[in-house]
Amino acid sequence: xxxxxxxxxxxxxxxxxxxxxxxxxxxxxxxxxxxxxxxxxxxxxxxxxxxxxxxxxxxxxxxxxxxxxxxxxxxxxxxxxxxxxxxxxxxxxxxxxxxxxxxxxxxxxxxxxxxxxxxxxxxxxxxxxxxxxxxxxxxxxxxxxxxxxxxxxxxxxxxxxxxxxxxxxxxxxxxxxxxxxxxxxxxxxxxxxxxxxxxxxxxxxxxxxxxxxxxxxxxxxxxxxxxxxxxxxxxxxxxxxxxxxxxxxxxxxxxxxxxxxxxxxxxxxxxxxxxxxxxxxxxxxxxxxxxxxxxxxxxxxxxxxxxxxxxxxxxxxxxxxxxxxxxxxxxxxxxxxxxxxxxxxxxxxxxxxxxxxxxxxxxxxxxxxxxxxxxxxxxxxxxxxxxxxxxxxxxxxxxxxxxxxxxxxxxxxxxxxxxxxxxxxxxxxxxxxxxxxxxxxxxxxxxxxxxxxxxxxxxxxxxxxxxxxxxxxxxxxxxxxxxxxxxxxxxxxxxxxxxxxxxxxxxxxxxxxxxxxxxxxxxxxxxxxxxxxxxxxxxxxxxxxxxxxxxxxx
Ligand SMILES: [Zn+2]
Numbered sequence: 284x285x286x287x288x289x290x291x292x293x294x295x296x297x298x299x300x301x302x303x304x305x306x307x308x309x310x311x312x313x314x315x316x317x318x319x320x321x322x323x324x325x326x327x328x329x330x331x332x333x334x335x336x337x338x339x340x341x342x343x344x345x346x347x348x349x350x351x352x353x354x355x356x357x358x359x360x361x362x363x364x365x366x367x368x369x370x371x372x373x374x375x376x377x378x379x380x381x382x383x384x385x386x387x388x389x390x391x392x393x394x395x396x397x398x399x400x401x402x403x404x405x406x407x408x409x410x411x412x413x414x415x416x417x418x419x420x421x422x423x424x425x426x427x428x429x430x431x432x433x434x435x436x437x438x439x440x441x442x443x444x445x446x447x448x449x450x451x452x453x454x455x456x457x458x459x460x461x462x463x464x465x466x467x468x469x470x471x472x473x474x475x476x477x478x479x480x481x482x483x484x485x486x487x488x489x490x491x492x493x494x495x496x497x498x499x500x501x502x503x504x505x506x507x508x509x510x511x512x513x514x515x516x517x518x519x520x521x522x523x524x525x526x527x528x529x530x531x532x533x534x535x536x537x538x539x540x541x542x543x544x545x546x547x548x549x550x551x552x553x554x555x556x557x558x559x560x561x562x563x564x565x566x567x568x569x570x571x572x573x574x575x576x577x578x579x580x581x582x583x584x585x586x587x588x589x590x591x592x593x594x595x596x597x598x599x600x601x602x603x604x605x606x607x608x609x610x611x612x613x614x615x616x617x618x619x620x621x622x623x624x625x626x627x628x629x630x631x632x633x634x635x636x637x638x639x640x641x642x643x644x645x646x647x648x649x650x651x652x653x654x655x656x657x658x659x660x661x662x663x664x665x666x667x668x669x670x671x672x673x674x675x676x677x678x679x680x681x682x683x684x685x686x687x688x689x690x691x692x693x694x695x696x697x698x699x700x701x702x703x704x705x706x707x708x709x710x711x712x713x714x715x716x717x718x719x720x721x722x723x724x725x726x727x728x729x730x731x732x733x734x735x736x737x738x739x740x741x742x743x744x745x746x747x748x749x750x751x752x753x754x755x756x757x758x759x760x761x762x763x764x765x766x767x768x769x770x771x772x773x774x775x776x777x778x779x780x781x782x783x784x785x786x787x788x789x790x791x792x793x794x795x796x797x798x799x800x801x802x803x804x805x806x807x808x809x810x811x812x813x814x815x816x817x818x819x820x821x822x823x824x825x826x827x828x829x830x831x832x833x834x835x836x837x
Pocket of ligand 1: 473474475599630631632
């Protein structure tokens with residue numbers, strides 16, 4: 284059990300942090316003894332504990348005693364830990380002591396940002412940044428695109444865990460992995476342009492013709508488009524008048540071809556509720572280009588058959604992010620068209636602000652999946668886990684990680700398929716390492732001319748399937764995370780060589796179970812080194828309401 288001492292203004296973020304690092308903890312109580320104390324309240328009270336993790340940038344009594352005051356505060360630095368980067372967004376200080384192990388250092392100067400002192404019955408790790416300020420930044424503002432590839436929040440958890448394990452104390456947790464799978468993948472599709480026939484002489488039609496003919500010729504000349512694809516695009520452009528006359532198939536109105544490509548994997552379609560409305564920003568009307576040429580009701584038959592086939596249909600919102608009244612209307616419009624109530628939303632063009640989670644929740648949504656980047660791919664919140672934004676009471680945010688347009692648009696990353704693969708696979712590796720849900724958005728018309736990004740998508744699916752993730756709808760993934768949040772450690776006992784835990788988890792149904800994981804403690808009594816890889820033992824915490832799990836370690 285970890286006892287936590289934090290500043291009262293950080294209590295909300297502490298609670299959320301320990302939903303993501305799901306391990307037994309509580310705010311320190313005077314009458315309790317803790318084996319581990321995580322102290323981030325700016326003081327260094329001498330609580331009896333086998334391990335004290337002292338986070339913070341201000342000088343504490345501990346520093347005074349050691350006659351080693353922290354260095355001058357720096358901002359926007361990067362830590363280096365065993366070859367991994369951990370960007371910091373608030374203040375950080377060096378806590379150098381001569382001869383200390385340089386396990387965690389500033390990437391640029393090499394100065395230590397953490398060190399451990401060890402005596403027979405007590406270890407203190409002094410860490411020169413404020414953990415909960417960092418977590419708050421990640422869950423609210425998020426990371427700049429330059430750090431998109433780094434799962435910073437997961438690395439904060441891993442580093443904290445490794446100090447505990449390194450100090451010879453086992454770590455018990457319910458990891459963000461669904462039983463039987465190393466991680467989760469949410470396949471999603473924003474429906475921005477589900478039919479060519481909704482567009483006459485508008486910018487979408489002209490953009491399509493330009494890119495299908497001139498853009499494709501230029502790309503083919505540069506060797507970035509195979510001739511077969513060039514042929515497909517030019518034929519599609521020539522067919523356009525016949526599509527409008529009804530003499531040729533509308534090749535954008537085939538977004539349900541995703542069901543064939545995904546072959547039984549669940550996916551989620553986000554559908555626009557209203558036609559011809561660009562919506563608003565906080566400053567005034569949104570650009571007219573944001574308006575949709577269709578409403579959910581225009582494709583009701585098609586989305587009803589998706590929903591009855593097991594796909595999820597959510598709302599691709601226009602104004603829901605800044606107006607809960609409009610949010611309710613948007614949710615009802617999509618629910619009416621689909622014939623089943625919907626609880627999920629992703630905003631069109633990823634419009635979002637700090638108050639959006641509270642407004643979306645008030646509009647009746649159970650989850651949102653907007654928090655991501657338009658211009659790049661990766662971990663804006665530094666995590667693969669669904670989290671509760673600090674302004675929400677219940678709603679979970681399922682962060683968005685990989686979007687097709689970010690990879691391939693000339694104004695964004697403008698990657699070749701090979702370069703895009705090199706960009707995406709490391710994100711999949713992180714998912715495999717940390718667990719969580721990797722969320723992918725492949726737009727409706729991306730599998731049709733002129734984009735023709737279906738080949739890349741199929742290759743990506745093959746690569747994902749090889750790693751055996753769970754492929755649920757977004758709502759199912761969120762339900763799994765809610766179930767994990769609801770799990771409780773009722774009783775944890777550590778005896779010699781074993782950990783006994785009584786934990787409870789409620790709800791079952793079609794979603795995979797939870798897992799109890801015990802990370803084996805290090806048996807070395809040399810200097811404390813935070814090792815990146817830990818050994819662990821898993822035991823199922825399936826649909827049981829009240830399970831007792833005993834795991835032995837040497
Ligand atoms: Zn959109």
